[in-house]
Amino acid sequence: MSDLQSKPAAEQNAATTRKPDKYIWAIYIGLCVISVIELYSASSFEVRSNNVFMPLIRHAILLGLGAIVVYTVSRINYRWCIVFTPFFICLSVLLAGYVLVAGEIINGARRSLTIMGFMIQPAEFLKLSAVLVISLCMTRFGGNNSNRGIIYSGAAVLLFSGLLFFQGLTNTVLLMSISLSMMIICGIPWKKLGILILVYGLFGIMGVGVKLYGESVRKSAAETVSMEQRGDGRFSTWQSRLNDFMEKDTVAMWDKPINGDNAQRMYSLMAQANGNIIGVMPGNSRETSRLPLAYSDFIYSIVVEEFGFIGGFLLLLVYLSLLARAGNIASRCKRSYPALLVIGMAVFIVFQALIHMAIVVGVSPISGQPLPLISKGGSSIMITSLAFGIMLSVSRFAARNNKSKEIKAEGELLPEELKAENPAQLHD
Numbered sequence: 001m002s003d004l005q006s007k008p009a010a011e012q013n014a015a016t017t018r019k020p021d022k023y024i025w026a027i028y029i030g031l032c033v034i035s036v037i038e039l040y041s042a043s044s045f046e047v048r049s050n051n052v053f054m055p056l057i058r059h060a061i062l063l064g065l066g067a068i069v070v071y072t073v074s075r076i077n078y079r080w081c082i083v084f085t086p087f088f089i090c091l092s093v094l095l096a097g098y099v100l101v102a103g104e105i106i107n108g109a110r111r112s113l114t115i116m117g118f119m120i121q122p123a124e125f126l127k128l129s130a131v132l133v134i135s136l137c138m139t140r141f142g143g144n145n146s147n148r149g150i151i152y153s154g155a156a157v158l159l160f161s162g163l164l165f166f167q168g169l170t171n172t173v174l175l176m177s178i179s180l181s182m183m184i185i186c187g188i189p190w191k192k193l194g195i196l197i198l199v200y201g202l203f204g205i206m207g208v209g210v211k212l213y214g215e216s217v218r219k220s221a222a223e224t225v226s227m228e229q230r231g232d233g234r235f236s237t238w239q240s241r242l243n244d245f246m247e248k249d250t251v252a253m254w255d256k257p258i259n260g261d262n263a264q265r266m267y268s269l270m271a272q273a274n275g276n277i278i279g280v281m282p283g284n285s286r287e288t289s290r291l292p293l294a295y296s297d298f299i300y301s302i303v304v305e306e307f308g309f310i311g312g313f314l315l316l317l318v319y320l321s322l323l324a325r326a327g328n329i330a331s332r333c334k335r336s337y338p339a340l341l342v343i344g345m346a347v348f349i350v351f352q353a354l355i356h357m358a359i360v361v362g363v364s365p366i367s368g369q370p371l372p373l374i375s376k377g378g379s380s381i382m383i384t385s386l387a388f389g390i391m392l393s394v395s396r397f398a399a400r401n402n403k404s405k406e407i408k409a410e411g412e413l414l415p416e417e418l419k420a421e422n423p424a425q426l427h428d
Helices: 009-015 022-042 054-073 076-104 122-141 148-164 170-187 188-218 224-230 234-246 249-254 265-275 299-331 336-361 378-397 404-413
Strands: 103-104 109-115 118-120
Touching: 022 054, 022 378, 054 378, 076 109, 076 122, 076 148, 076 265, 076 336, 076 378, 109 122, 118 378, 122 148, 122 170, 122 336, 122 378, 148 170, 148 188, 148 404, 170 188, 170 234, 265 404, 299 336, 299 378, 336 378
Parallel strands: none
Antiparallel strands: 103 109, 109 118
Protein backbone atom coordinates (compact mmCIF):
# COMPACT_ATOMS: atom_id res chain seq x y z
CA MET A 1 0.00 0.00 0.00
CA SER A 2 2.98 2.28 0.50
CA ASP A 3 3.53 2.38 -3.25
CA LEU A 4 0.11 4.00 -3.61
CA GLN A 5 0.74 6.96 -1.34
CA SER A 6 0.45 10.37 -2.94
CA LYS A 7 3.12 11.26 -5.45
CA PRO A 8 1.88 14.61 -6.73
CA ALA A 9 4.84 15.43 -8.95
CA ALA A 10 4.70 12.18 -10.90
CA GLU A 11 0.93 12.26 -11.11
CA GLN A 12 0.92 15.85 -12.35
CA ASN A 13 3.47 14.85 -14.98
CA ALA A 14 1.20 12.03 -16.11
CA ALA A 15 -1.85 14.30 -16.07
CA THR A 16 -0.34 16.76 -18.52
CA THR A 17 0.25 14.16 -21.22
CA ARG A 18 -3.16 14.27 -22.88
CA LYS A 19 -6.87 14.97 -22.52
CA PRO A 20 -9.51 12.25 -22.01
CA ASP A 21 -10.41 10.47 -25.24
CA LYS A 22 -12.83 12.61 -27.24
CA TYR A 23 -14.39 9.63 -29.04
CA ILE A 24 -15.45 7.96 -25.80
CA TRP A 25 -16.82 11.29 -24.59
CA ALA A 26 -18.77 11.65 -27.85
CA ILE A 27 -20.26 8.15 -27.48
CA TYR A 28 -21.28 8.88 -23.90
CA ILE A 29 -22.94 12.20 -24.79
CA GLY A 30 -24.62 10.65 -27.83
CA LEU A 31 -26.14 7.85 -25.77
CA CYS A 32 -27.39 10.37 -23.20
CA VAL A 33 -29.11 12.41 -25.92
CA ILE A 34 -30.76 9.30 -27.37
CA SER A 35 -31.79 8.33 -23.85
CA VAL A 36 -33.62 11.61 -23.21
CA ILE A 37 -35.44 11.43 -26.55
CA GLU A 38 -36.48 7.81 -26.19
CA LEU A 39 -37.42 7.92 -22.53
CA TYR A 40 -39.84 10.76 -23.24
CA SER A 41 -41.52 8.57 -25.84
CA ALA A 42 -41.32 5.37 -23.80
CA SER A 43 -42.81 6.79 -20.59
CA SER A 44 -46.44 6.79 -21.75
CA PHE A 45 -47.15 3.48 -20.04
CA GLU A 46 -45.69 4.81 -16.78
CA VAL A 47 -47.16 8.32 -16.75
CA ARG A 48 -50.84 7.49 -16.18
CA SER A 49 -52.33 10.55 -14.42
CA ASN A 50 -49.02 11.98 -13.24
CA ASN A 51 -47.17 14.95 -14.68
CA VAL A 52 -46.19 13.89 -18.20
CA PHE A 53 -42.73 15.43 -17.78
CA MET A 54 -41.96 13.95 -14.34
CA PRO A 55 -40.35 10.68 -15.56
CA LEU A 56 -38.25 12.67 -18.02
CA ILE A 57 -37.17 15.14 -15.34
CA ARG A 58 -36.14 12.34 -12.97
CA HIS A 59 -34.22 10.63 -15.75
CA ALA A 60 -32.50 13.86 -16.80
CA ILE A 61 -31.40 14.44 -13.19
CA LEU A 62 -29.90 10.93 -13.06
CA LEU A 63 -28.10 11.50 -16.35
CA GLY A 64 -26.77 14.79 -14.98
CA LEU A 65 -25.46 13.06 -11.87
CA GLY A 66 -23.96 10.38 -14.10
CA ALA A 67 -22.19 13.02 -16.19
CA ILE A 68 -20.69 14.46 -12.98
CA VAL A 69 -19.43 10.97 -12.10
CA VAL A 70 -17.87 10.56 -15.55
CA TYR A 71 -16.14 13.96 -15.45
CA THR A 72 -14.87 13.50 -11.88
CA VAL A 73 -13.54 9.96 -12.38
CA SER A 74 -11.93 10.89 -15.71
CA ARG A 75 -9.77 13.42 -13.84
CA ILE A 76 -8.56 10.88 -11.25
CA ASN A 77 -5.61 8.68 -12.14
CA TYR A 78 -6.78 5.14 -12.88
CA ARG A 79 -4.22 3.82 -10.33
CA TRP A 80 -6.73 4.62 -7.59
CA CYS A 81 -8.84 1.73 -8.90
CA ILE A 82 -6.33 -0.49 -7.07
CA VAL A 83 -7.40 1.03 -3.74
CA PHE A 84 -11.03 1.36 -4.79
CA THR A 85 -11.49 -2.28 -5.91
CA PRO A 86 -11.62 -4.12 -2.54
CA PHE A 87 -13.99 -1.54 -1.02
CA PHE A 88 -16.28 -1.65 -4.05
CA ILE A 89 -16.31 -5.46 -4.05
CA CYS A 90 -17.21 -5.57 -0.35
CA LEU A 91 -20.01 -3.07 -0.91
CA SER A 92 -21.33 -5.05 -3.88
CA VAL A 93 -21.29 -8.36 -2.00
CA LEU A 94 -23.00 -6.86 1.06
CA LEU A 95 -25.74 -5.28 -1.06
CA ALA A 96 -26.28 -8.47 -3.06
CA GLY A 97 -26.33 -10.59 0.10
CA TYR A 98 -28.94 -8.37 1.70
CA VAL A 99 -31.13 -8.41 -1.40
CA LEU A 100 -30.85 -12.20 -1.58
CA VAL A 101 -32.57 -12.59 1.79
CA ALA A 102 -34.59 -9.41 2.28
CA GLY A 103 -34.67 -7.51 -1.00
CA GLU A 104 -37.70 -6.09 -2.79
CA ILE A 105 -39.46 -8.54 -5.11
CA ILE A 106 -39.67 -7.58 -8.79
CA ASN A 107 -41.22 -10.04 -11.27
CA GLY A 108 -41.03 -12.92 -8.80
CA ALA A 109 -37.40 -12.45 -7.70
CA ARG A 110 -35.59 -10.42 -5.06
CA ARG A 111 -33.66 -7.88 -7.11
CA SER A 112 -33.31 -4.54 -5.35
CA LEU A 113 -33.42 -2.44 -2.22
CA THR A 114 -34.42 1.17 -1.72
CA ILE A 115 -32.25 3.64 0.20
CA MET A 116 -33.56 7.19 0.70
CA GLY A 117 -35.99 6.73 -2.20
CA PHE A 118 -33.24 5.53 -4.54
CA MET A 119 -33.65 2.00 -5.93
CA ILE A 120 -30.39 0.03 -5.98
CA GLN A 121 -29.89 -3.16 -7.98
CA PRO A 122 -26.72 -4.93 -6.77
CA ALA A 123 -26.47 -6.88 -10.04
CA GLU A 124 -25.02 -3.77 -11.70
CA PHE A 125 -22.45 -3.40 -8.92
CA LEU A 126 -21.35 -7.04 -9.24
CA LYS A 127 -20.80 -6.75 -13.01
CA LEU A 128 -18.45 -3.82 -12.53
CA SER A 129 -16.80 -5.64 -9.59
CA ALA A 130 -16.05 -8.57 -11.89
CA VAL A 131 -14.14 -6.32 -14.31
CA LEU A 132 -12.20 -4.67 -11.49
CA VAL A 133 -11.18 -7.92 -9.79
CA ILE A 134 -10.22 -9.70 -13.03
CA SER A 135 -8.11 -6.73 -14.14
CA LEU A 136 -6.31 -6.72 -10.80
CA CYS A 137 -5.84 -10.49 -10.41
CA MET A 138 -4.77 -11.19 -13.99
CA THR A 139 -2.18 -8.40 -13.84
CA ARG A 140 -0.85 -9.30 -10.41
CA PHE A 141 -0.93 -13.10 -10.62
CA GLY A 142 -1.29 -13.87 -14.32
CA GLY A 143 2.36 -13.51 -15.35
CA ASN A 144 4.48 -16.37 -16.63
CA ASN A 145 1.38 -18.37 -17.53
CA SER A 146 0.48 -18.65 -13.81
CA ASN A 147 -2.76 -20.32 -12.76
CA ARG A 148 -3.25 -18.07 -9.73
CA GLY A 149 -4.80 -15.21 -11.65
CA ILE A 150 -7.30 -17.54 -13.33
CA ILE A 151 -8.19 -19.27 -10.05
CA TYR A 152 -8.65 -16.04 -8.10
CA SER A 153 -10.64 -14.40 -10.90
CA GLY A 154 -12.80 -17.49 -11.45
CA ALA A 155 -13.49 -17.83 -7.71
CA ALA A 156 -14.63 -14.21 -7.51
CA VAL A 157 -16.91 -14.63 -10.52
CA LEU A 158 -18.43 -17.78 -9.01
CA LEU A 159 -19.08 -15.90 -5.76
CA PHE A 160 -20.77 -13.06 -7.63
CA SER A 161 -22.72 -15.54 -9.78
CA GLY A 162 -23.95 -17.36 -6.69
CA LEU A 163 -25.35 -14.09 -5.36
CA LEU A 164 -27.00 -13.32 -8.71
CA PHE A 165 -28.23 -16.76 -9.72
CA PHE A 166 -31.64 -16.58 -8.05
CA GLN A 167 -32.14 -12.92 -8.96
CA GLY A 168 -31.87 -13.54 -12.68
CA LEU A 169 -30.29 -16.12 -14.94
CA THR A 170 -29.41 -13.55 -17.61
CA ASN A 171 -27.24 -11.53 -15.24
CA THR A 172 -25.38 -14.70 -14.25
CA VAL A 173 -24.72 -15.60 -17.91
CA LEU A 174 -23.63 -12.02 -18.61
CA LEU A 175 -21.23 -12.04 -15.66
CA MET A 176 -19.60 -15.28 -16.81
CA SER A 177 -19.44 -14.06 -20.42
CA ILE A 178 -17.62 -10.90 -19.34
CA SER A 179 -15.09 -12.92 -17.35
CA LEU A 180 -14.45 -15.40 -20.18
CA SER A 181 -14.01 -12.56 -22.69
CA MET A 182 -11.46 -10.87 -20.44
CA MET A 183 -9.62 -14.18 -20.02
CA ILE A 184 -9.40 -14.51 -23.80
CA ILE A 185 -8.09 -10.94 -24.02
CA CYS A 186 -5.50 -11.84 -21.36
CA GLY A 187 -4.30 -14.59 -23.68
CA ILE A 188 -4.82 -17.58 -21.38
CA PRO A 189 -4.36 -20.96 -23.14
CA TRP A 190 -7.46 -22.52 -24.66
CA LYS A 191 -7.07 -25.62 -22.48
CA LYS A 192 -7.33 -23.54 -19.31
CA LEU A 193 -10.21 -21.58 -20.79
CA GLY A 194 -12.02 -24.85 -21.47
CA ILE A 195 -11.53 -25.95 -17.87
CA LEU A 196 -12.93 -22.62 -16.65
CA ILE A 197 -15.98 -23.01 -18.92
CA LEU A 198 -16.48 -26.53 -17.55
CA VAL A 199 -16.34 -25.22 -13.97
CA TYR A 200 -18.87 -22.51 -14.82
CA GLY A 201 -21.12 -25.12 -16.44
CA LEU A 202 -20.98 -27.42 -13.41
CA PHE A 203 -21.78 -24.44 -11.17
CA GLY A 204 -24.83 -23.68 -13.32
CA ILE A 205 -26.05 -27.28 -13.20
CA MET A 206 -25.65 -27.38 -9.42
CA GLY A 207 -27.55 -24.10 -9.09
CA VAL A 208 -30.45 -25.36 -11.20
CA GLY A 209 -30.49 -28.59 -9.18
CA VAL A 210 -30.66 -26.71 -5.89
CA LYS A 211 -33.43 -24.49 -7.24
CA LEU A 212 -35.44 -27.46 -8.52
CA TYR A 213 -35.12 -29.26 -5.21
CA GLY A 214 -36.16 -26.16 -3.26
CA GLU A 215 -39.26 -25.61 -5.40
CA SER A 216 -40.28 -29.28 -5.23
CA VAL A 217 -40.09 -29.17 -1.43
CA ARG A 218 -42.26 -26.05 -1.31
CA LYS A 219 -44.80 -27.53 -3.72
CA SER A 220 -45.07 -30.69 -1.66
CA ALA A 221 -45.71 -28.50 1.38
CA ALA A 222 -48.58 -26.78 -0.49
CA GLU A 223 -46.75 -23.44 -0.54
CA THR A 224 -46.93 -22.90 -4.31
CA VAL A 225 -49.27 -19.94 -4.03
CA SER A 226 -46.86 -17.94 -1.91
CA MET A 227 -43.71 -18.74 -3.91
CA GLU A 228 -44.02 -15.79 -6.28
CA GLN A 229 -44.88 -13.48 -3.40
CA ARG A 230 -41.66 -14.47 -1.66
CA GLY A 231 -39.61 -14.41 -4.87
CA ASP A 232 -38.93 -18.17 -4.78
CA GLY A 233 -40.55 -19.31 -8.02
CA ARG A 234 -37.97 -18.29 -10.60
CA PHE A 235 -37.33 -21.73 -12.08
CA SER A 236 -40.90 -22.03 -13.34
CA THR A 237 -40.50 -18.56 -14.87
CA TRP A 238 -37.26 -19.59 -16.62
CA GLN A 239 -38.92 -22.76 -17.90
CA SER A 240 -41.93 -20.87 -19.23
CA ARG A 241 -39.75 -18.32 -21.03
CA LEU A 242 -37.54 -20.99 -22.58
CA ASN A 243 -40.59 -22.92 -23.80
CA ASP A 244 -42.00 -19.73 -25.28
CA PHE A 245 -38.69 -18.96 -26.97
CA MET A 246 -38.42 -22.47 -28.44
CA GLU A 247 -41.83 -22.18 -30.07
CA LYS A 248 -40.93 -21.95 -33.74
CA ASP A 249 -44.47 -21.86 -35.17
CA THR A 250 -44.89 -18.12 -35.60
CA VAL A 251 -48.40 -18.51 -37.02
CA ALA A 252 -49.51 -20.27 -33.86
CA MET A 253 -47.77 -17.60 -31.81
CA TRP A 254 -49.77 -14.80 -33.45
CA ASP A 255 -53.01 -16.77 -33.10
CA LYS A 256 -52.69 -16.76 -29.33
CA PRO A 257 -54.55 -14.06 -27.38
CA ILE A 258 -52.35 -11.40 -25.82
CA ASN A 259 -52.20 -11.81 -22.06
CA GLY A 260 -49.86 -11.13 -19.15
CA ASP A 261 -47.55 -13.97 -20.19
CA ASN A 262 -46.82 -12.82 -23.75
CA ALA A 263 -47.69 -9.10 -23.75
CA GLN A 264 -44.06 -7.95 -23.63
CA ARG A 265 -43.00 -10.13 -26.52
CA MET A 266 -46.04 -9.40 -28.71
CA TYR A 267 -46.15 -5.62 -28.27
CA SER A 268 -42.39 -5.43 -28.67
CA LEU A 269 -42.56 -7.22 -32.02
CA MET A 270 -45.48 -5.02 -33.09
CA ALA A 271 -43.46 -1.91 -32.27
CA GLN A 272 -40.53 -3.09 -34.36
CA ALA A 273 -42.78 -4.03 -37.27
CA ASN A 274 -44.43 -0.60 -37.11
CA GLY A 275 -41.01 1.05 -37.35
CA ASN A 276 -40.23 -0.53 -40.72
CA ILE A 277 -37.07 0.88 -42.36
CA ILE A 278 -36.99 4.56 -41.38
CA GLY A 279 -39.36 4.62 -38.40
CA VAL A 280 -42.30 6.82 -37.41
CA MET A 281 -40.04 9.55 -35.95
CA PRO A 282 -39.58 10.52 -32.26
CA GLY A 283 -42.75 11.00 -30.24
CA ASN A 284 -44.96 9.03 -32.65
CA SER A 285 -44.63 5.58 -31.11
CA ARG A 286 -47.87 3.61 -31.21
CA GLU A 287 -46.94 0.75 -28.89
CA THR A 288 -45.30 2.64 -26.03
CA SER A 289 -48.67 3.07 -24.28
CA ARG A 290 -49.28 -0.70 -24.36
CA LEU A 291 -45.82 -2.22 -23.97
CA PRO A 292 -44.94 -3.00 -20.33
CA LEU A 293 -41.44 -1.82 -19.34
CA ALA A 294 -41.08 0.11 -22.60
CA TYR A 295 -38.91 2.59 -20.69
CA SER A 296 -36.46 -0.04 -19.40
CA ASP A 297 -36.23 -3.69 -20.46
CA PHE A 298 -37.81 -3.11 -23.90
CA ILE A 299 -36.73 0.41 -24.79
CA TYR A 300 -34.81 -0.82 -27.86
CA SER A 301 -38.14 -1.79 -29.47
CA ILE A 302 -39.26 1.85 -29.12
CA VAL A 303 -35.95 2.98 -30.67
CA VAL A 304 -36.61 0.71 -33.65
CA GLU A 305 -40.24 1.83 -33.92
CA GLU A 306 -39.34 5.52 -33.98
CA PHE A 307 -36.08 5.37 -35.95
CA GLY A 308 -36.70 2.21 -37.93
CA PHE A 309 -34.28 -0.55 -38.82
CA ILE A 310 -31.70 2.06 -39.81
CA GLY A 311 -31.82 3.78 -36.43
CA GLY A 312 -31.68 0.52 -34.53
CA PHE A 313 -28.69 -0.63 -36.58
CA LEU A 314 -26.88 2.68 -36.08
CA LEU A 315 -27.38 2.42 -32.31
CA LEU A 316 -25.85 -1.05 -32.43
CA LEU A 317 -22.86 0.44 -34.26
CA VAL A 318 -22.49 3.11 -31.57
CA TYR A 319 -22.05 0.45 -28.89
CA LEU A 320 -19.71 -1.60 -31.06
CA SER A 321 -17.65 1.53 -31.79
CA LEU A 322 -17.14 1.93 -28.03
CA LEU A 323 -15.64 -1.56 -27.91
CA ALA A 324 -13.47 -0.81 -30.93
CA ARG A 325 -12.23 2.46 -29.42
CA ALA A 326 -11.48 0.82 -26.08
CA GLY A 327 -9.55 -1.89 -27.93
CA ASN A 328 -7.56 0.79 -29.74
CA ILE A 329 -6.65 2.46 -26.43
CA ALA A 330 -5.84 -0.87 -24.78
CA SER A 331 -3.53 -1.91 -27.62
CA ARG A 332 -1.38 1.17 -27.05
CA CYS A 333 -1.12 0.93 -23.27
CA LYS A 334 2.39 0.06 -22.12
CA ARG A 335 1.18 -1.88 -19.10
CA SER A 336 -1.34 -4.66 -18.70
CA TYR A 337 -3.47 -3.25 -15.86
CA PRO A 338 -4.82 -0.12 -17.61
CA ALA A 339 -5.29 -2.12 -20.82
CA LEU A 340 -7.47 -4.68 -19.02
CA LEU A 341 -9.40 -1.95 -17.22
CA VAL A 342 -10.37 -0.07 -20.36
CA ILE A 343 -11.27 -3.11 -22.47
CA GLY A 344 -13.06 -4.78 -19.54
CA MET A 345 -15.29 -1.76 -18.96
CA ALA A 346 -16.18 -1.65 -22.66
CA VAL A 347 -16.94 -5.39 -22.73
CA PHE A 348 -19.21 -4.96 -19.70
CA ILE A 349 -21.21 -2.14 -21.35
CA VAL A 350 -21.36 -3.58 -24.86
CA PHE A 351 -22.25 -7.14 -23.82
CA GLN A 352 -25.13 -5.80 -21.76
CA ALA A 353 -26.35 -3.78 -24.74
CA LEU A 354 -26.09 -6.78 -27.08
CA ILE A 355 -28.04 -9.01 -24.69
CA HIS A 356 -30.75 -6.35 -24.32
CA MET A 357 -31.05 -6.08 -28.10
CA ALA A 358 -31.05 -9.87 -28.55
CA ILE A 359 -33.91 -10.20 -26.06
CA VAL A 360 -35.97 -7.46 -27.69
CA VAL A 361 -35.62 -8.73 -31.28
CA GLY A 362 -36.35 -12.33 -30.25
CA VAL A 363 -32.89 -13.86 -30.61
CA SER A 364 -32.81 -14.65 -26.87
CA PRO A 365 -35.48 -15.66 -24.33
CA ILE A 366 -37.21 -12.78 -22.56
CA SER A 367 -35.42 -11.47 -19.48
CA GLY A 368 -34.83 -8.15 -17.76
CA GLN A 369 -31.71 -6.36 -18.95
CA PRO A 370 -31.39 -2.56 -19.28
CA LEU A 371 -29.90 -0.88 -22.33
CA PRO A 372 -26.85 0.97 -20.93
CA LEU A 373 -27.46 4.71 -20.42
CA ILE A 374 -30.71 4.61 -22.42
CA SER A 375 -33.04 2.56 -20.21
CA LYS A 376 -34.55 4.15 -17.13
CA GLY A 377 -32.72 3.08 -13.97
CA GLY A 378 -30.60 4.76 -11.33
CA SER A 379 -28.13 1.97 -10.54
CA SER A 380 -27.53 1.15 -14.20
CA ILE A 381 -26.89 4.78 -15.15
CA MET A 382 -24.50 5.41 -12.26
CA ILE A 383 -22.50 2.21 -12.71
CA THR A 384 -22.30 2.68 -16.48
CA SER A 385 -21.16 6.27 -15.94
CA LEU A 386 -18.49 5.03 -13.52
CA ALA A 387 -17.31 2.58 -16.18
CA PHE A 388 -17.10 5.39 -18.76
CA GLY A 389 -15.18 7.53 -16.27
CA ILE A 390 -12.61 4.76 -15.72
CA MET A 391 -12.17 4.33 -19.48
CA LEU A 392 -11.59 8.05 -19.87
CA SER A 393 -9.12 8.02 -16.97
CA VAL A 394 -7.12 5.26 -18.65
CA SER A 395 -7.18 7.14 -21.95
CA ARG A 396 -5.74 10.19 -20.17
CA PHE A 397 -3.24 8.76 -17.69
CA ALA A 398 -2.05 5.39 -19.03
CA ALA A 399 1.40 5.48 -20.59
CA ARG A 400 1.67 4.76 -24.32
CA ASN A 401 4.28 2.29 -25.47
CA ASN A 402 6.45 4.88 -27.24
CA LYS A 403 6.36 7.64 -24.60
CA SER A 404 9.38 7.21 -22.35
CA LYS A 405 8.50 10.09 -20.00
CA GLU A 406 4.97 8.75 -19.50
CA ILE A 407 6.30 5.24 -18.91
CA LYS A 408 8.69 6.49 -16.25
CA ALA A 409 5.98 8.54 -14.49
CA GLU A 410 3.55 5.63 -14.56
CA GLY A 411 6.23 3.33 -13.14
CA GLU A 412 6.65 5.64 -10.16
CA LEU A 413 2.91 5.52 -9.43
CA LEU A 414 2.12 1.81 -9.74
CA PRO A 415 3.14 -0.84 -7.19
CA GLU A 416 5.82 -3.23 -8.43
CA GLU A 417 3.46 -6.20 -8.84
CA LEU A 418 1.24 -4.22 -11.25
CA LYS A 419 3.95 -3.03 -13.61
CA ALA A 420 3.62 -6.00 -15.98
CA GLU A 421 3.85 -5.01 -19.62
CA ASN A 422 0.84 -5.33 -21.89
CA PRO A 423 1.51 -8.39 -24.11
CA ALA A 424 -1.04 -7.21 -26.69
CA GLN A 425 0.41 -3.72 -27.20
CA LEU A 426 0.85 -2.36 -30.69
CA HIS A 427 3.66 0.01 -31.59
CA ASP A 428 2.80 3.39 -33.11
